[in-house]
Amino acid sequence: MNWLRRDFGTNNTKNYVQILTVVLIASFLFKQYILFAVFSFLLIIDCLNLYYYRHVGERLELVNEKKRVRLLKHSTSNLVLTFQNKGLPIWNATLLISFQTSIAPNGIEHITTAGFHEVKLPFSIGFKKQVTIKIPIEGVHRGLAKIKQLEIQIPHPFTDGSVTLEFKPMILTDAIVYPQISKVNEKLTPSKLKEGYLELNSSLYEDPFFPIGTREYTPGDQFHHIHWKASAKSQQLQTKIFTKVANVSILFVVNVKKRHGVVIDFEEKIEWLASRLEECYKNDIPYSFAINVRTYGKFPLVYLPLGSGDIHRKQALELLAILSRADNLIPFEKVLAYIDTNVELPVTVYVMTHHVEKYVALLNRLEKRTNVLYETGIISEGVL
Secondary structure, eight states: OOEEEEEESHHHHHHHHHHHHHHHHHHHHTTOHHHHHHHHHHHHHHHHHHHHHHHTTTTEEEOOOOEEEEEOTTOEEEEEEEEEEOSSOEEEEEEEEEEETTEEESSSOOEEETTEEEEEEEEEEOTTEEEEEEEEEEEOSSEEEEEEEEEEEEEOSSSSOEEEEEEOSOOOEEEEEOOOOOOOOOOOOOBTTSOOSEEOTTOSEEEEEEEEEEEEOOTTOOGGGBOHHHHHHHTSOEEEEEEEEEBOOEEEEEOOEETTEEBTTHHHHHHHHHHHHHHHHHTTOOEEEEEEEEOSSSSSEEEEEEEOSHHHHHHHHHHHHTOOTTSOBOOHHHHHHHHHHHSOOOSEEEEEOSOGGGGHHHHHHHHTTSEEEEEOOSOOSOBO
């Protein structure tokens, strides 16, 4: 079963049933038929109570589908939970749910204990019914909020006592709060000397798949660029004009380690990076980033390969949202060495680090291959 069941008051009900059975037999033997009828009615109620105790919630299901609510700081949305019931109906129950504090309940009462918000909501569901519960939430700070606990407290309909159902499997619904994004005033300059996909009139390269017009043929034009239909109409050879394109791809490299700890401006660095990634997204500029946080997968560090578009943006923001001060860090020089030997460098590399002079040798190697720009950080001193 998906529910861990805890009963409160079952033993008392069993004792009532035993007492009523004895009294019922005695009233029958002494021919007290009115008492016999009354105690028979009470015994039936207690037996129904006992049956309800034992079977309520047996066929209650949480539709545990993988759903992620995406939020920015101070934005609002809902955690949505759907229940299906094919067993006994549940009346006047209480749904208790607790989740991590990167989100907070919006406009409903709650208590906060040990880093979790706890919310109680009324809950009822009939036989063969489906109920959807919406919990309004607000993004508080960057991070991933998972649901730690989900319980349904079912009171007994006729006597004292209750049944508590605790959902045992991991709940797949969660919420993620993206880093705060600020306006960027910097201008990202494309390279005229590298072929790419960004439209730029002064570029040396053209995109042969996007003709935008024609002009008169001049000696030296390529034969396969002649527009034959336009030439036939004008009775003069016409050459296709193509969109000029340039390369403006960017790699962001961020150092969040200082001495043996995390830089004090960790959050500011994440927001700095997120803001520039958003600017790249708006201008359709391919981007990638590397951060000296250790991972255990395809890459030994937090690294997002070059890309663009909606899916790439979502991957980037979710990767930044789950970074924590408690993550294991690696020396920044190892990050630079990895990039130098394993990554095909884009047109521009932005390096954000304190004490640039410590990494001059490795940075000089990058400068020989591409354009390197530097940021020293929001707060240059201090370690947490």
